[in-house]
Amino acid sequence: MxxxxxxxxRVLLMxxxxxxxxxxxxxxxxxxxxxxxMGGLMRAIEQSESSGREGICVQANNGSTCCGLFQFCxxxxxxxxxxxxxxSQGRTIMTSSRADQEAAMLAYTNDHIAExxxxxxxxxxxxxxxxxxxxxxxxxxxxxxxxxxxxMRFLNGQGNASDGNTTVGQYMAKFAxxxxxxxxxxxxxxxxxxxxxxxxxxxxxxxxxxxxxxQAGVQMMADFKxxxxxMPRPISEVxxxxxxxxxxxxxxxxxxxxxxMYAANILGQLNGLAGxxxxxxxNMLGSLFQSFTNAANMNPLANQFTQFAxxxxxxxxTSLGLGGAxxxxxxGMMVDMVLKYVQCVAPIKLPSLGQLKGSLNDLLPKGCAxxxxxxxxxxxxxxSAVKSLxxxxxxxxxxxxxxxxxxxxxAPGMQ
Amino acid sequence: MKSISKKFGAAAIVGILAVPATLxxxxxxxxxxxxxxxxxxxxxxxxxxxxxxxxSNPEALRIARYLVKDELDNAASLNQQPEIAAQFIDTxxxxxxxxxxxxxxxxxxxxxxxxxxxxxFQLADRKKNAWTQVFYNMGDEFRQVQSARDTVRIDMVRKGxxxxxxxxxxxxxxxxxxAATAKP
Numbered sequence: 005m006x007x008x009x010x011x012x013x014r015v016l017l018m019x020x021x022x023x024x025x026x027x028x029x030x031x032x033x034x035x036x037x038x039x040x041x042m043g044g045l046m047r048a049i050e051q052s053e054s055s056g057r058e059g060i061c062v063q064a065n066n067g068s069t070c071c072g073l074f075q076f077c078x079x080x081x082x083x084x085x086x087x088x089x090x091x092s093q094g095r096t097i098m099t100s101s102r103a104d105q106e107a108a109m110l111a112y113t114n115d116h117i118a119e120x121x122x123x124x125x126x127x128x129x130x131x132x133x134x135x136x137x138x139x140x141x142x143x144x145x146x147x148x149x150x151x152x153x154x155x156m157r158f159l160n161g162q163g164n165a166s167d168g169n170t171t172v173g174q175y176m177a178k179f180a181x182x183x184x185x186x187x188x189x190x191x192x193x194x195x196x197x198x199x200x201x202x203x204x205x206x207x208x209x210x211x212x213x214x215x216x217x218x219q220a221g222v223q224m225m226a227d228f229k230x231x232x233x234x235m236p237r238p239i240s241e242v243x244x245x246x247x248x249x250x251x252x253x254x255x256x257x258x259x260x261x262x263x264x265m266y267a268a269n270i271l272g273q274l275n276g277l278a279g280x281x282x283x284x285x286x287n288m289l290g291s292l293f294q295s296f297t298n299a300a301n302m303n304p305l306a307n308q309f310t311q312f313a314x315x316x317x318x319x320x321x322t323s324l325g326l327g328g329a330x331x332x333x334x335x336g337m338m339v340d341m342v343l344k345y346v347q348c349v350a351p352i353k354l355p356s357l358g359q360l361k362g363s364l365n366d367l368l369p370k371g372c373a374x375x376x377x378x379x380x381x382x383x384x385x386x387x388s389a390v391k392s393l394x395x396x397x398x399x400x401x402x403x404x405x406x407x408x409x410x411x412x413x414x415a416p417g418m419q
Numbered sequence: 420m421k422s423i424s425k426k427f428g429a430a431a432i433v434g435i436l437a438v439p440a441t442l443x444x445x446x447x448x449x450x451x452x453x454x455x456x457x458x459x460x461x462x463x464x465x466x467x468x469x470x471x472x473x474x475s476n477p478e479a480l481r482i483a484r485y486l487v488k489d490e491l492d493n494a495a496s497l498n499q500q501p502e503i504a505a506q507f508i509d510t511x512x513x514x515x516x517x518x519x520x521x522x523x524x525x526x527x528x529x530x531x532x533x534x535x536x537x538x539x540f541q542l543a544d545r546k547k548n549a550w551t552q553v554f555y556n557m558g559d560e561f562r563q564v565q566s567a568r569d570t571v572r573i574d575m576v577r578k579g580x581x582x583x584x585x586x587x588x589x590x591x592x593x594x595x596x597x598a599a600t601a602k603p
Contacts, residue, residue, distance in 0.1 A: 052532060053531055053532060062578075070531070074531065075531045075532070076531075077531075079526065080526070119497045119527070122496065122497060123493070123496070123497070147530070148530070148531055148532075149530045149531055149532035149533055150530035150532070150533045150557055151526070151527060151528055151529050151530035151533070151535075151536065151557065152497070152526070152527050153490060153493060153494065153523075153527045153528040153529075153536050154528075154530050154533060154536065154557050156493065157536075157555070162555070163555040163556075165533055165536075165555070165556050165557035166556065166593070167556075167558070167575060167577045167580060167582040167596065167597040168582045168593045168595070168596020168597055169580065169582070169596045169597040170532075170533075170577075170597070172530075172533070172557075175532075
């Protein structure tokens with residue numbers, strides 16, 4: 005038997021990640037005039053910066069020269085490997101190709117996203133600040149044109165840098181709603197005044213009704229989880245018999261089937277919901293989140309509603325143990341299973357363990373893997389595995405495994 | 420023996436997440452809508468405030484580092500150390516050194532289109548050396564405008580466009596937005 009059924013996990017993660025817009029960065033094919041993909045955002049920034057003039061250079065007042073499609077100045081050009089030269093009239097021009105400039109822009113934007121994330125900028129998404137509905141792409145656009153600092157001061161209410169004509173807030177609205185690696189559904193972009201107050205779907209009565217239905221769905225899923233799922237016992241309870249094949253079997257089965265079981269049940273339950281949200285959610289979930297537009301077309305008002313729905317769906321997934329990648333319940337199962345393998349099947353050298361832990365941490369934003377796995381290893385008297393690369397993993401029974409290459413075997417009785 | 424990644428799918432999933440970030444190149448269309456890019460021009464009665472970091476007034480720089488500490492800390496949290504430019508501004512209305520202008524130059528504090536984070540502080544109490552922030556904006560260049568004795572006016576240049584600001588009891592207020600000002 006295949007223990008973890010990676011296929012399930014892949015489908016689930018792809019569903020989550022593509023649906024929530026975390027990783028759609030392959031945008032060249034979609035970069036048309038009116039699209040809201042990442043390519044659309046890049047082109048909008050390009051328009052704002054250089055009007056598409058690849059070679060143009062502008063002397064900045066601080067002595068630096070800013071060049072090209074995205075007006076990279078001296079420091080950025082050096083950092084991202086862009087070059088300048090002179091034309092026949094002796095003027096400074098950007099000599100890097102359009103492709104190189106675009107590649108640099110990708111790297112630059114990714115760096116900005118990381119910085120914005122570290123500064124907590126994306127925590128403001130969904131809020132209305134200064135009359136502007138904050139979106140992921142709006143923040144990215146504002147940060148490109150006004151700096152991460154300028155964007156953060158706007159979000160923190162510390163000032164909306166303005167020359168009386170253009171403000172950071174306007175940039176945030178101008179570049180709102182595009183699909184980005186930081187999130188964003190990409191269904192409605194580039195609005196200049198996409199504010200909460202302008203949305204008819206923000207009518208309190210409608211919101212309350214929809215929220216009520218979604219909450220009913222959340223409750224149903226929570227009930228399902230309680231009645232249909234047996235969570236593994238705490239590690240402290242099973243540590244004494246970590247290698248029992250039936251325990252391994254139970255955990256493996258649960259880990260393998262729980263996500264797909266939950267996901268299938270979500271669909272089934274949400275399909276049964278009545279009212280305006282049912283079709284919307286059914287369509288979104290049924291098409292693996294790939295078409296908010298289609299869902300919105302089912303109800304004209306829903307076109308204004310996707311932001312709210314996304315939040316609600318996130319809470320559905322969170323309540324099911326599927327939000328934020330996996331919940332602590334699934335995380336616990338995963339860690340539990342890793343622990344069993346470390347103890348019972350094949351010792352893992354620390355580099356591999358660290359690599360695995362890092363991978364799990366990538367999947368588990370709440371950091372459960374790092375803390376739980378480490379503490380579980382300590383609890384199982386495998387502290388040496390945590391402390392030293394060279395040390396073998398000492399089993400609770402006192403046996404010693406000779407470290408093997410970084411791979412896992414198959415547990416007894418698990419074939 | 421199966422590998423860790425195959426067994427748990429973890430690395431494979433991470434790979435799935437990472438791969439799309441490397442896919443594709445931008446295929447952006449040519450553009451129009453050019454903005455003004457010519458160097459700014461200085462009118463009679465305008466003095467460009469030298470915001471070259473190395474030309475900063477040492478005492479102004481020392482005070483500025485204290486006054487903009489929060490932003491320096493924010494930049495430091497991203498492993499950046501902005502270059503600070505600082506100057507005292509003498510005005511007939513506020514006297515010698517009555518204003519202090521500080522500009523922070525780094526990737527964190529500067530935007531491609533908006534220039535760099537700039538603060539102006541007013542000396543509120545000379546005896547206590549107490550300063551009050553009266554201006555925050557992002558721009559490329561700042562000019563002190565010589566006008567009536569009781570008026571303190573600063574012009575801000577951003578990508579060649581000039582906006583005019585005048586000091587009021589509530590801080591600097593915009594009196595002429597960039598769009599309404601003659602472009603260079």
